[in-house]
Amino acid sequence: MKQAIAAGIVRWTGVGALFRNLFARRNVTIVVYHDPDPEVMRAHLAWYTERYSFTTLDAVADALESGRWGDLPPYPLVVTFDDGHRNNARLEPLFKEFGVRPTIYLCSRVVGTARPYWWKTAAAARIGAETLKRLPDPERRRQLAEAGDDPDRDGADRQSLTWDEVRHLAAVTDYGAHTRTHPILLQCDDQRCAEEIALCKTELEEATGLPCRHFAFPNGDFSDREVAIIRQAGYRTARTIDPGWNGPKADPLRLHAVPISDDASVDWLSVQVTGIPAWLRKRKGDGVTPAPTPTHGDPLPAA
Incomplete structure (x- = not known):
């Protein structure tokens, strides 16, 4: 009901068009999905086509550099x-x-296997994925192990792309790194953080034969430490989930983005792409996901 009301307000007041003309005409909008159905994605892409021009992260990096x-x-x-x-x-x-x-964005130790994403395991369901996100990484892994999770054990159903699919899709997609195993990087010590960021790049490049130039922060959590490691590893961009747009002075290793619900109706998409729902959640202290996040840059205005 709240979504329908918000969508109606955006549609009838012209707020969506206003935001698009004010912020998105000359600034880059980056939208974030996870696992949408083709029917939903078709509707979203059709909606974008009428209002935006598709571009790539490499083109954005080229323009910034x-x-x-x-x-x-x-x-x-x-x-x-x-x-x-x-x-x-x-x-x-x-x-x-x-x-x-x-x-x-791929997790190099999950893609090509039948290993489940750790937050989708039965052990995580028993403990609570959001509770686990708040724990230091060694404690998170210890609690999952005590609850019966083996990170190297295949699940009943494959959740990730295969390497053959990854290589086939390379004709129409680019790939980025999303760490090896999707930990909350702020909860990792320096060594594990560096390994998750740098070795993911190495492993993806070895498996695909393609350069891996882009990174996305798991759960959107990062600090100056993670940015420094990403820079040293040689990535061109790093994408956050901090709501907003990216202008000519944007930091390529702190790119703003707009999370879109995988099952969003087109009406709700028109609200989410303004960045307002994500910005309001962040201002309330919830973040885009319930795990605690520090403040990263300015919300909404283009960099």
């Missing part, structure tokens, strides 16, 4: 997917149909 921001199309929009869910492969025909080249 060269200073030629005008090389980007008007209303530039980048589509991204976190985690590398197996159903992302079903979206390939849509990427071709709509001429969009998204970035899929």
Whole structure:
């Protein structure tokens, strides 16, 4: 009900168009998905096509590095997917149909296996995934192990893309790193944090034969430490889930983005893409996900 009311307000007041013209005309919008169904994604891509121009993270990085921001199309929009869910492969025909080249962020120790994402295990369900996100990483892993989880054991159903699918999709997508195992990086010690960030890049490049230039922070959590490691590892960009747009002075290792619900109706999409729902949740202290997050940059205004 609240979503319907909010969508109605945005539609009838013209707030969505106002935000798009004020913030998105010459600034980059980055949208974040995880595991949407093809039917939902088709509707979303059709909606974007009427209002935005698709571009890529490499094009954004080129514009930031060269200073030629005008090389980007008007209303530039980048589509991204976190985690590398197996159903992302079903979206390939849509990427071709709509001429969009998204970035899929992969966890290098999960992709190509039947290992479940740790927050989707039975052990995590018993303890509570959000509770686990708040724990120091060694304690999180200890509690999962005590509850019966083996991170190297295959699950009953594969959740991630296979390496063959990854290599096949490379014709229509770019790949980025999302760490090896998707820990909350702020909960990791220095060594584990560096390994999760740097070795993910190495492992993805070895498996695909392609350069891995982009990174996304698991759960959106990061600090200056993570940014320094990402820079040293040689990534061109790092994407947060801090709501907002990206202008010609944006920090490429702290790119703002707008989370979109995988099951969002087109009306609710029109609300979410303004960044207002994510911004309000962050201002309330909830973050986009319930795990605690520090303040990263300014919300809403373009960098």
